[in-house]
Amino acid sequence: xxxxxxxxxxxxxxxxxxxxxxxxxxxxxxxxxxxxxxxxxxxxx
Amino acid sequence: xxxxxxxxxxxxxxxxxxxxxxxxxxxxxxxxxxxxxxxxxxxxxxxxxxxxxxxxxxxxxxxxxxxxxxxxxxxxxxxxxxxxxxxxxxxxxxxxxxxxxxxxxxxxxxxxxxxxxxxxxxxxxxxxxxxxxxxxxxxxxxxxxxxxxxxxxxxxxxxxxxxxxxxxxxxxxxxxxxxxxxxxxxxxxxxxxxxxxxxxxxxxxxxxxxxxxxxxxxxxxxxxxxxxxxxxxxxxxxxxxxxxxxxxxxxxxxxxxxxxxxxxxxxxxxxxxxxxxxxxxxxxxxxxxxxxxxxxxxxxxxxxxxxxxxxxxxxxxxxxxxxxxxxxxxxxxxxxxxxxxxxxxxxxxxxxxxxxxxxxxx
Numbered sequence: 001x002x003x004x005x006x007x008x009x010x011x012x013x014x015x016x017x018x019x020x021x022x023x024x025x026x027x028x029x030x031x032x033x034x035x036x037x038x039x040x041x042x043x044x045x
Numbered sequence: 046x047x048x049x050x051x052x053x054x055x056x057x058x059x060x061x062x063x064x065x066x067x068x069x070x071x072x073x074x075x076x077x078x079x080x081x082x083x084x085x086x087x088x089x090x091x092x093x094x095x096x097x098x099x100x101x102x103x104x105x106x107x108x109x110x111x112x113x114x115x116x117x118x119x120x121x122x123x124x125x126x127x128x129x130x131x132x133x134x135x136x137x138x139x140x141x142x143x144x145x146x147x148x149x150x151x152x153x154x155x156x157x158x159x160x161x162x163x164x165x166x167x168x169x170x171x172x173x174x175x176x177x178x179x180x181x182x183x184x185x186x187x188x189x190x191x192x193x194x195x196x197x198x199x200x201x202x203x204x205x206x207x208x209x210x211x212x213x214x215x216x217x218x219x220x221x222x223x224x225x226x227x228x229x230x231x232x233x234x235x236x237x238x239x240x241x242x243x244x245x246x247x248x249x250x251x252x253x254x255x256x257x258x259x260x261x262x263x264x265x266x267x268x269x270x271x272x273x274x275x276x277x278x279x280x281x282x283x284x285x286x287x288x289x290x291x292x293x294x295x296x297x298x299x300x301x302x303x304x305x306x307x308x309x310x311x312x313x314x315x316x317x318x319x320x321x322x323x324x325x326x327x328x329x330x331x332x333x334x335x336x337x338x339x340x341x342x343x344x345x346x347x348x349x350x351x352x353x354x355x356x357x358x359x360x361x362x363x364x365x366x367x368x369x370x371x372x373x374x375x376x377x378x379x380x381x382x383x384x385x386x387x388x389x390x391x392x393x394x395x396x397x398x399x400x401x402x403x404x405x406x407x
Contacts, residue, residue, distance in 0.1 A: 009122070009366035010226055012131035014201040024135050025327030028142035032331060035347045036340065043347040045354070 071129015113364020255282020
């Protein structure tokens with residue numbers, strides 16, 4: 001394993017999280033709409 | 046630190062469809078590791094029930110993290126998977142937005158208000174302690190600032206947000222990130238043990254974790270390790286803490302602009318908006334929709350379960366990016382400063398939580 005791989009991933013994840021902040025909100029809201037419309041029913045855990 | 050420094054640079058010269066395609070293997074790996082954790086928890090429970098044995102209930106959260114950790118620290122995560130593994134922060138934010146469905150706005154305002162009050166005190170303590178310790182240990186001033194920002198708000202994201210604003214170099218940011226990640230990994234395991242030893246309620250523990258654990262992913266995992274309800278409260282408290290990121294980074298940017306030749310922030314409102322974590326707004330919106338009764342009970346259950354699936358990917362990502370060898374290689378002084386500071390913050394926030402539990406009947 002390359003040195004610093006975990007840290008590199010953490011940095012990438014945080015950068016991705018910051019730049020895709022709105023996209024995460026959008027993805028969640030699309031899921032909300034799909035569940036509300038009954039197109040994504042009965043998600044179990 | 047070279048690879049982390051490289052990751053701090055912008056490296057998005059690949060086209061958007063190619064970028065999305067590159068994420069697929071890693072996302073599948075997150076799903077496989079996370080699902081293995083869930084499957085293990087269920088299998089142990091089933092085995093215990095079938096054989097009338099009382100086996101310890103080890104949550105899927107811990108299994109997912111442990112499996113990820115074993116994988117990352119033995120065979121390693123191949124390059125092909127790394128871009129997708131890094132999406133765990135995206136799933137975390139989407140999961141938090143969906144979790145809004147489990148909160149009525151009144152609870153958000155009450156608990157969020159209490160959390161914000163505690164956050165103000167936590168911020169003051171964390172920044173003061175880290176600054177004093179950094180000077181005492183002779184750390185460079187900007188590294189001390191990054192450690193203070195990382196420990197007082199939200200770990201790696203806050204450090205990255207602050208790096209440009211205070212013009213810190215890559216090496217300082219890498220040291221601060223390494224220290225925060227190491228402390229986060231330890232906190233994840235230590236906090237639930239302390240919580241159980243002190244017999245803390247789910248609400249009190251969730252609030253404590255949300256205030257004291259740095260990275261949002263680790264805070265969410267530590268809360269979920271304690272109980273489902275504690276995980277929910279931990280996310281709310283941590284979200285309130287994350288919301289202050291812009292103010293703290295702005296304060297540091299202004300401080301460094303005055304102290305050194307760092308570019309002055311001209312439009313403060315735009316700066317605050319740029320740094321503000323937008324998923325907080327999504328969380329509030331979904332909570333409002335749930336409060337006005339837009340969803341039926343089965344719909345609320347579906348959305349809450351979807352949030353759990355998103356968190357499952359996050360927990361797998363936490364394990365996959367925890368590199369134990371890397372932690373051993375980092376400089377000792379930033380780690381010592383971070384650890385001593387974190388202990389001070391954890392102690393003060395524990396006192397705050399006990400106070401809040403007494404006065405607000407948590």
